[in-house]
């Protein structure tokens with residue numbers, strides 16, 4: 001289908017004319033596709049539905065209290081402003097800095113419904129994000145709305161929910177262009193069904209994530225970058241990382257700030273010197289493991305020994321880098 005993109009785009013004008021043609025009954029097809037979306041996703045939506053939140057300060061509080069995510073108020077203001085301006089957002093930065101989790105949580109809080117996630121890979125195409133035809137159903141009913149299976153992007157636009165497009169650099173340029181076209185015009189065209197599905201509210205928003213330094217990453221075109229609000233992510237300063245670790249620490253055994261600071265010092269050395277750069281996600285897991293080890297050893301609080309024992313499983317990630325890790329641990333802990 002991707003190679004047919006040009007043809008599909010050519011079809012768009014015809015379909016738009018069709019949409020304005022009152023002699024065609026669009027409502028029946030619309031009902032069938034929408035009904036299927038509700039059938040598939042209703043339990044999920046029902047479980048999590050809540051009032052959409054638009055006030056950035058309240059969003060910051062919810063992120064911290066309910067999602068255990070420490071997010072700068074400025075970032076939330078930028079995202080809210082982008083959504084209000086009808087622009088998608090691109091979170092770009094190193095691994096483990098919270099891009100995916102923060103993106104998903106923001107979309108969910110904004111729309112009041114669980115966000116859809118599209119994990120990109122090279123062969124992710126229009127069929128897998130918009131919808132495709134069930135082969136057996138298509139034999140039985142033909143290629144029409146009865147055999148059509150809606151996928152996440154179409155479901156999100158119908159349900160007025162957000163979409164997190166994870167690792168956008170791993171997708172094809174065709175998919176990137178298709179996504180931008182959909183966001184720009186806030187509608188999805190399904191040529192095979194002669195259908196145009198329009199967004200009904202402001203809940204339908206997109207956040208892309210990307211890590212330009214990860215392996216096998218493609219370039220994002222200027223056209224793509226021009227249309228998104230790009231928000232860079234970076235490793236947090238030590239004081240903020242300390243707060244993140246404490247917010248995420250889930251063991252009922254005491255741990256002193258000074259010990260957490262030591263772990264943060266080690267990861268900061270490795271971020272400068274090693275090829276595998278631990279993110280805050282690694283620091284969080286390191287301290288959680290150290291807490292559990294301390295508990296298993298019946299310690300009163302986490303000791304340096306517990307921290308050291310948990311260190312290598314978190315920090316030895318690339319073969320040949322053990323020496324750099326050992327040195328950072330010995331010099332700091």
Ligand SMILES: Nc1ncnc2c1ncn2[C@@H]1O[C@H](COP(=O)(O)OP(=O)(O)OP(=O)(O)O)[C@@H](O)[C@H]1O
Nearest residue numbers: 068069070095096097098099100101211280281284
């Ligand atoms: N600001 C933050 N608040 C709370 N936890 C954070 C924060 N930043 C990072 N973390 C930690 O990192 C984890 C989330 O990492 P996430 O997978 O979202 O990062 P990412 O930037 O998408 O990484 P990758 O590029 O590898 O996909 C959380 O579970 C938590 O442990």
Ligand SMILES: [Mg+2]
Nearest residue numbers: 099100166209
């Ligand atoms: Mg991610």
